[in-house]
Amino acid sequence: MKTEIKKITILPGVNKFGKKENFKKIEIKKGEIVAIVGQTGAGKSQLLYDIERLAQGDSKSKRIILVNDKRADKKLRFDPKRKLIASLAQSMNFLTDISVKDFLSLHIKARGKRFNSKLAREVIEEANEITGEPISSEMNLLNLSGGQSRALMISDAANVSISPVILVDEIENAGIDKEKAMQILVEEGKVVLIVTHDPVLAFNTDKRIVVKNGGIVKILKTTLKEKGIGHYFNWVGYYSLEIREKIREGEKVEKTKLFCEPIK
Numbered sequence: 001m002k003t004e005i006k007k008i009t010i011l012p013g014v015n016k017f018g019k020k021e022n023f024k025k026i027e028i029k030k031g032e033i034v035a036i037v038g039q040t041g042a043g044k045s046q047l048l049y050d051i052e053r054l055a056q057g058d059s060k061s062k063r064i065i066l067v068n069d070k071r072a073d074k075k076l077r078f079d080p081k082r083k084l085i086a087s088l089a090q091s092m093n094f095l096t097d098i099s100v101k102d103f104l105s106l107h108i109k110a111r112g113k114r115f116n117s118k119l120a121r122e123v124i125e126e127a128n129e130i131t132g133e134p135i136s137s138e139m140n141l142l143n144l145s146g147g148q149s150r151a152l153m154i155s156d157a158a159n160v161s162i163s164p165v166i167l168v169d170e171i172e173n174a175g176i177d178k179e180k181a182m183q184i185l186v187e188e189g190k191v192v193l194i195v196t197h198d199p200v201l202a203f204n205t206d207k208r209i210v211v212k213n214g215g216i217v218k219i220l221k222t223t224l225k226e227k228g229i230g231h232y233f234n235w236v237g238y239y240s241l242e243i244r245e246k247i248r249e250g251e252k253v254e255k256t257k258l259f260c261e262p263i264k
Helices: 044-052 074-078 100-110 117-130 146-159 178-187 224-248
Strands: 007-011 026-029 033-037 064-067 085-088 165-169 191-195 207-212 215-221
Touching: 007 044, 026 191, 033 044, 033 178, 044 085, 044 165, 044 191, 044 207, 085 146, 100 117, 100 146, 117 146, 117 178, 146 178, 178 191, 178 224
Parallel strands: 033 191, 033 207, 085 165, 165 191
Antiparallel strands: 007 026, 007 064, 207 215
């Protein structure tokens, strides 16, 4: 039985010192992107763990995660056939010696869907909107670059995965259009949570959950000005990819576009 997730809710637990978190609840609705930010070791991974496991006060943080305002039962939490949450890790390296087309065929069938070339083509086309290095259906997975692998898995998660919640752990690697990647996931109606240090990703969200000392300390709504700054930084990054391609082709680069306004 498929569970439609309209929203997930985080109820407060405790930080690593046992002090209760100072918020009432955090609601994340379908189609929203939420960033989880904080220093290294602040507790971002624990929050991801709580959400992925739909914690019911039984984790180190004592947080409770509600699905559609209800507590998750054991079947919902632990039945692999009802996998509600998919994770995209920092590093994605394929180990299977097959083509992109064959991989998509296997994955589509594994998700209980009937394989069709149109869906596989859509996955590849969307992946190519994210990466500057085109992917073809006949390419071997082992020959994909880091950027190509991430782009393929993001598009796969959006179009093939049955999981309505996507956890993204630091995909700020060069080689992908991060802003477009998030847009693709949201357009497919996913709940998207990303752990990031990257301003492009952080400012491209609806809100940011700030973590410190193992606890949630602040929830910030992303402002329109921040979204504009994030879009600008994304443009700068994409332009740098154009320069990289010129260098690869052996071209000289003697001019560049002006990035910043003069200081007033």
